[in-house]
Amino acid sequence: MDGTAARHHATLMAVARGYQRSQALAVAAELGIADLLTEPRPVVDLAAATGTDAPALYRLLRALASIGVFHEDDEQRFSLTAMGRLLRRDHPWSIDPAVRMFCADYQWRAWGELGYSVRTGGNALVHTLGTDVWEHRRRDPAQGELFDAAMRTMATSYAPGVLAAHDFGKYAVVADIGGGTGAMLTAILAAHPHLHGILAEQPEVLPRAARQLAAAGVADRARLVECDFFDEVPTGADAYVMLRVLHDWPDDAAAQILRRVRAATAPTARLLVIDAVVGPPNEDPQTAFLDLMMLVSAGGRERTEPEWRDLLASAGFRVGTIVPAGPGRSVIEAVPD
Structure with a gap:
């Protein structure tokens, strides 16, 4: 050799x-x-x-x-x-909850059925557990809290890059749709004291979000709204943020979410999708393997720039700029078409 x-x-x-x-x-x-x-x-x-x-x-x-x-x-x-x-666990960018979430038993079992997903295109986790990942976490509150903690620390680590990539200071009201416990909205409000925010999330998540916003001293400028983004999204924002939301869903479901956002969006408002954009062939293993995880676990996918443009266009949005905001993530700014 x-x-x-x-x-x-x-x-x-x-x-x-x-x-x-x-x-x-x-x-x-x-x-x-x-x-x-x-x-x-x-x-x-x-x-x-x-x-x-x-x-x-x-x-x-x-x-x-x-x-x-x-x-x-x-x-x-x-x-x-x-x-x-x-x-x-006390580090603001702690990877501890993400490590424990990605290596949880249900994740190991799903990845053990990667071959099922490749052969059929189906969701290995649903095949293994008999339910989707969201229902599994609802049934196991400890795993739901671990997921929230992982998303919170990830969002906190993403925030500096996102704030550098986009000027949130030009808005009066920013809505974070599916924003978890509010880590990204907290960072945006803390950086721009004139801003007010809306956090739209499932009702079981909002009490944890309220504690996070209060601890950061921005709760008086944030409104918490119970939301199922497949049904309705709150109106009244100048910018709508979706951080790592759409990659959880296949195109038909993601388009449904976007249509609800479009229905709530004023003609002058902006949609800010913070998500991965798949790199060129033979590059970007971080996003390529994240895409594989979406196939196995959540049933969603990562998207190339043309795929993002097509998806957003199908819901009535036109992509303006795509600005890198850190490793494996970009701010995709879209406007109502």
Whole structure:
């Protein structure tokens, strides 16, 4: 085997074993290891604090240290790296809830049926669980809260790029449709003290959103509205934001949502879709694999620029600008056509 073939062999082997890293990270997250590492600590202390077997825990942490999540010193004490700090649950950009959500049992089971989705085009999670991901999370409130937490920290991490990509200061009222617990709306309102906001969400989510908005000191400028965006969207906004909403749905369902937004949108208002735009062939693995996740889990899809234009046009919108807002996401500005 020559050098090039050997490198390709090693790369493919790493891909084949990729689940091992994600599961190791998930176990560390479930145990709350990052929250225990306020200072370097020996593995015996960490094992006592987490109720685990010290030698086995050492092997887990050693493996994660080898890829930069933790740091092991010469005395087998572990500390957090800059990357590992993102696992702390008190970090504003914490990846902890996303790790635990993506590696939850129902996700593993759905991905185990990827072949079903590829053969049929169907949703592997529905095939596996007998219900869609949204109903599954409603039936399991802990998973619903974990999803909300993951979306909250993702939105918080996205906010600086979104605020840099689009001037929200030109609006008086911004509506966040399907905005979860309000992390993006909170960031927009905090950055523009003159703005008022509308958060449109399912009723079970709104109490958590109210707490988030209050904690940020912007609740007095935000109106919470119970909303099923398949039926009706609140009127009265100058801009409608949809963050990572439409990629959850196939084209027919996404078009239905957009038609409801179009019905609520004044002629001078703007629609701001914050979502991925699939890159050129042979590039953008982040979005390509996110698209595969939509196939397996939610039943939605990621879209190319022409596909976004066609989808929005089908609901009465014309795309104006598409501005990158960070890795794997753009602000697609659309106007009523």
